[in-house]
Amino acid sequence: MKLSKPKLSFWQIFNMNVGFLGIQYSFGLQQTAINPIFLYLGAPEDMLPILNIAGPVTGLIVQPIIGAMSDKTWSKRWGRRKPYFLIGALLGSVCLFAFPHSPVLWFAVGLLWILDVGNNMAMEPYRAFVGDKLPEKQLSLGYQMQSLFVGAGILLANGSIVLFQYWFGGESVEETGTIPQWLYYSFFIGAFLSLTTILYSVFKTPEIPPADEELEEINKIKSLPFSQRITQPFTEIIDAVKEMPKFMWKIGGVYLFQWYALFIYWQFTTPLFKKTLGYTTSEAASQAAKMSLTYNTVTMLVALALVPLTLKFGGKKIYALSLLGTAVALFAIPYISDPTLVLIPMVLFGIGWAAMMGIPYTMVSKIVPQDRRGVYMGILNMMIVIPMFIQTLSFGPIYKYILGDNAINAMLFAGVFFAISAFLASRLNVPKTAIDTDVEVAND
Template identity: 35%
Template structure:
């Protein structure tokens, strides 16, 4: 890998091109986050089953991310580079899964497609995080992650609103006829599949990559470390060598993502019950609630897209961990407040707070981490770091349904309040994180 001293500063449009693929990646994730529980419920899942059905997402991340990170660290092609082959392959299979998901005829099929979709999205997404560390000097890395966050927000806004656009403005049916997926959701996923592929291909075709500083040494090292046994030893052995900053951030991530996962799983059922006064997933009111949740998620994603460019400025004036702590406090209080709101228009206010937190979650931990990682293992450690995104999701999948049913009386709005509390814990833990660059450059 090139040392940071050899990395030229990139222009705005170079940052744009190398990050544009995230527009499509988040288009897919936003459709998944806003509509998967809706699809599962429409196909007959009850609230206690929802977290277990969502288990596919974190488990695939747990398996895929460090492997893809390791493989991309040890890949080089004169034309395709290091990370871009994985962008391309993930885009092909993720787009296929997005076309398949709304055509699921049974719960088992929807759950199986979710496994495929999440694995493929992770294959594309994980190398994008390492891409910033590869190409950008440390002085531009916060800006690089912020540009990714901008595209994440833009993609999520449009994708989250698609079912509403199809049903309210284009006259497409929003009814779950005969227990099937509404056409408004079906067409949204079709658009998502096309956008995912085209956006990722934009980055593949317009961005270049820096070759290893010593290509011959890289090839010799790759040959010497070839083989499944060595690869597995490297992948799992790295846990014991994690930088101190990475360990500290892991605790912050754990509680942060418990809160986010609770929101993604239960917002639809909570809003249907709290605001639309229904728990019947086949009813028109429940499907209207699903569309409104898409609007809510569009709000927080839009706020995140705007905040992405403000946060680096605030970080330069204070510090990255201070900004992250404040954003998590705002997000935690906002998410917890959703359980007390019964007017759908008023629900937009807490989504502003969630959006501020989301912008920081997608930017600050990765910017802090990038400065603490060895350059030649950037992809691998970014993959390992995402263990602390997926492990809390697995814990949530196994426990949230039980907690909601046994201790919260089945009221999923209360589960959202619990998620907000987890974010507040994450904010407190941010105080203990050591950031080598106390101020963002």
């Protein structure tokens, strides 16, 4: 039986998602600044995929476990999801402060592992947090609001990189083993935002207490011996996978190609601009930041506009078209030699990013049971990190031996994978419950 949840105002939904700003600022730095730091510290380009393996491994392990644990957590003082994204934000904040001080490559790689644990620990319960609080009629707004903050966080991260390089950078000679001083400031801002934005949402948004049946189950688990409590999340994950709706398996097929392609884009944008624009690593990293700045600005502008479009035309169609537009953007980028004109395809990329960060979560949240929302959101995020894991292991050899160590070919490869994901998304059969909800909202 579903609990009746009160309808929240626009600003209540806004406040509960502010914490996503800090989380996504951190992810923005990972997308744009981490790989240049690896290059500054002497990493070869074909090693970039394997050096990023922390993301998929920690996501694969941390997100479903934290999701399962948060489903079975309740504290009158701290709530259900909040303890987890508070601890994750604190861990991420410490790592962001330390990252630009990395003296050698192995130290930076180790920090990335810890940072990813913190980010995943904070982000996964946040997805379930929105589903817990909002009635079905407001789920689309809630998740697209998260998409807006995804754009805002990454926008601020990359904007700060561009701004600080302009103010304090301009090194004409790059010294291997040295991270430019201007890059430090963006990480310090991230360390501050990671914690403060989470705290804002924690104090502004109370959690809904679990139903009596859920509370009884939670107390039952608390009474188990310690050894059984340790294994309980793993048992919950296994059971959830066995009973997972078929729709989620189909989403997994879309995600396989979508996220493999995204990881290629993030890893090889800097090497691409070194080749196509003749830039140094610092100049190429700045251009990559401008690209991210552009597409995340678009994401911010269109995120909420996608809500009425998905209600009118259906999430499947908007999602598939957005992925196709992203493919077109990646096909175009390698053939544009003007650093200003190369920003134009980012309009399509930004629309796609807004759809990717909101629409699938709305679909899934409507079809999974309330008492398992955390674990299923964790499993959905497993479907993100599994393609990333595959990419980190497979794409280095592909890049070196098949694509000829050529970043242009890498970007075209990613475009093909986005086109495949668009085709698979167009064949998603949206569950009847989700269709009925959308129609009900559209007619509201």
